[in-house]
Amino acid sequence: EVHLLESGGGLVQPGGSLRLSCEASGFTSSTHARSWVRQAPGKGLEWVSRISASGDTTDYADSVRGRFTISRDNSKNTVHLQMNSLTVEDTAVYYCVIRMATPQGYDYWGQGTLVTVSS
Amino acid sequence: DIQMTQSPSSLSASVGDRVTITCRASQGISNYLAWYQQKPGKVPKLLIYGASTLQSGVPSRFSGSGSGTDFALTISSLQPEDVATYYCQKCDSVPYTFGPGTKVDIK
Numbered sequence: 001e002v003h004l005l006e007s008g009g010g011l012v013q014p015g016g017s018l019r020l021s022c023e024a025s026g027f028t029s030s031t032h033a034r035s036w037v038r039q040a041p042g043k044g045l046e047w048v049s050r051i052s053a054s055g056d057t058t059d060y061a062d063s064v065r066g067r068f069t070i071s072r073d074n075s076k077n078t079v080h081l082q083m084n085s086l087t088v089e090d091t092a093v094y095y096c097v098i099r100m101a102t103p104q105g106y107d108y109w110g111q112g113t114l115v116t117v118s119s
Numbered sequence: 120d121i122q123m124t125q126s127p128s129s130l131s132a133s134v135g136d137r138v139t140i141t142c143r144a145s146q147g148i149s150n151y152l153a154w155y156q157q158k159p160g161k162v163p164k165l166l167i168y169g170a171s172t173l174q175s176g177v178p179s180r181f182s183g184s185g186s187g188t189d190f191a192l193t194i195s196s197l198q199p200e201d202v203a204t205y206y207c208q209k210c211d212s213v214p215y216t217f218g219p220g221t222k223v224d225i226k
Binding site: 035037045046047050059062095102103107109110111112 | 120151152153155157162163164165167168169174204206208210213214215216217218219220
């Protein structure tokens, strides 16, 4: 069974940094792109970032480009999201997502990890 | 970047009603569109991909249509368990932008 487990969320001050991780199990994630989607409290879904299966290609939403870095360790089936220069607008639940068995859309989601940016 | 809009932003309908939510892309995206359902306090769930293909396990009362810039999600007979917020997402190229969501309640 496919399972995505996020970790690393918490409370951080504005301007601070945080590193999220997402460990995949139940499949070999090295053959799949990995992505992050976030949801601010009471708000809608926002696509954040994507990394290709090999790790050669990364993409970012305009709102995080230059501050966030996505990376992966295929030996550990894990993807990371390094978040720097955090602002209150980055407060959200961060979901690790993957497109496994469908040609479009994210068919598997983690439970999410909450990042709170506040002084 | 292509922008995604949805209408209405919220709706209230009776059990058994036919409900339609629309999603519009600011530029054509062919059929590269997905729909998600997020129930209160839960993780989003993929309902439809390719604009009209039902994800495995999703009840047949859900259907999707459209291509290019205009898309629709239809619930043929609204059920109490369908109370949720529904999001569309463009899937043609990054950024894979989501629509703002449509909240569906029971009247």
